[in-house]
Amino acid sequence: MVSQKPAAKSQPLIKVCGLTKLDQIHELIELKVDFLGFIFYEKSLRYVLNQLSLKQISNIEYPGKVGVFVNENVDRIIEISEKAELNFIQLHGDESEDFILELRQKLNSEVKIIKVIRVGSQKAEIKSQLEKISNLKSQISNILFDTDSKAFGGTGKTFDWKILNDIEIPVPYFLSGGISLENINQLSNINHQPIALDINSKFEIDAGDKDLEKIKEFINCTKSNL
């Protein structure tokens, strides 16, 4: 598990998602971002296998390689995870509890699972999803909250972060969904702080082509302001 953030104020970990270019990936490693996100969802504009092979991804030696999957079948996730040597599997679709149990059983025990909860406007809906996940606490390392959408993710849209305030979150969580330089100061409105911030489309020149200067600004901002 990516461990629970201590009570004392500390910097959130950073995940940069939707990577497709090796030079940018190496620069992000130099910048010591904590997680590198690769999207294995064919319908995404950031579908990594259009740009990089599994071998190229496996050659990236880094302990924070996250594969993002949307309603993919278990065997394909295992195959990609092994060939690309992933460290985390992010389940961004409507994967059931049984699915997660099966994946956990078949997946290398070193590889962690992050389950995404897509947040709409209904607090009751989030609570019910979290209740289901509470039963799987030992199977997943983290939750990731993203804004609900038909595209599943990568929309650049935020949800009302305050909705998390009176919800009990059973494992350390990642915050995502339209995080940008403009809205990051609103993070202080959340009572129970995320362990990690996941940035994506607000830090791009084009889909999958990251704006490294903006990312550097964001990293500096998280170091000084949060």
Ligand SMILES: O=C(O)c1ccccc1N[C@@H]1O[C@H](COP(=O)(O)O)[C@@H](O)[C@H]1O
């Ligand atoms: O980025 C995508 O294209 C994508 C497609 C399908 C599922 C997830 C996707 N990305 C994830 O979406 C969130 C938020 O991204 P954004 O900041 O709103 O652009 C992030 O966790 C990505 O992993």
